[in-house]
Amino acid sequence: MPADQTIALFGIGSTNLRSAVGTPDDTVTTDIHVEPTRIRDLESQVCSRLEALQSQAAIDAVSIACAGLVDGGVVQEIDTPDDAVVRDIPLGPTIENRFDLPVRLENDCTAAALAEWVYGAGQTADCVVHLTMGTGIGAGVVDHGHVVRGADGHATEVGLFPIGPPDRASSGVPGAWEAYCSGRGIAGFVRDLLKTETRETVLDAEDLTARDVFEAASDPDPDPVADDYLDRIARYNAAGLGTLVNAYNPDLVTVGGGVGASNFETILERTRPHIERYALPAIPDIQPTRLGDEIGLYGALAPYATQSVPTETRSIPATDD
Incomplete structure (x- = not known):
């Protein structure tokens, strides 16, 4: 992906959902928005945030780091804060059909390891x-x-x-x-x-x-x-x-x-x-x-980064609470 293209980034946990815009040259270019995760309404929540991000930048792709079991764009299982389990959320297909954008969905822990490898102590x-x-x-x-x-x-x-x-x-x-x-x-x-x-x-x-x-x-x-x-x-x-x-x-x-x-x-x-x-x-x-609560966003961005590994951890923009 060319470095001048933009990716909508999502870090989805059971408690909070973070979103921002980034580019493949390892830069998060907007403030990071944080809101409580609505797991039972996750497709609608992510689509609403994607619309908001599109008002800030021309989005070329969507990359999501999400808690739970994921496969083929589908969140197979994710726990709610009240210990319930929600299954089979077709997050990727929903976004692709509604916005005509390519979607990458990754487990949050795997994404975090990628973030460490590319941007953090794992370099x-x-x-x-x-x-x-x-x-x-x-x-x-x-x-x-x-x-x-x-x-x-x-x-x-x-x-x-x-x-x-x-x-x-x-x-x-x-x-x-x-x-x-x-x-x-x-x-x-x-x-x-x-x-x-x-x-x-x-x-x-x-x-x-x-x-x-x-x-x-x-x-x-x-x-x-x-x-x-x-x-x-x-x-x-x-x-x-x-x-x-x-x-x-x-x-x-x-x-x-x-x-x-x-x-x-x-x-x-x-x-x-x-x-x-x-x-x-x-x-x-x-x-x-060292990547803090934003590690999921950096993990979502990591697969798009340039092949050269950065020599230092990039600064993280201010959080928009």
């Missing part, structure tokens, strides 16, 4: 894994410039690595990593532990969130129960990261997502002492993403 890596720790746990892998997909595009569903006891599950997989260490998993795991807890604690099982657990265990006066629970969670994270290292042998892991980005230092400090027990290859460099 000098041979194999980069981007790990998203949010409501769930997911990953994207770029190995020597090639996206790891698998036969059906599910090769990097790392959140389903079975690393814990089988009494907790995710997507039907007993012991799944995200059943213990994602935002949803931490809250559920800790609520279960509190049912038999006899020690005094500030943790309240009602409406408990992962943030509550991290805050209760933080200095200067950590709650001993929360502190103990985070140590248990750290051992599950170590098993998950060790399995990831064994599966993909990366030289770089970047971490993002609501849980991973907000609590990176705490997670890594508690987890690092245990990772080597689970990993055969050398432990890679593990660092928080």
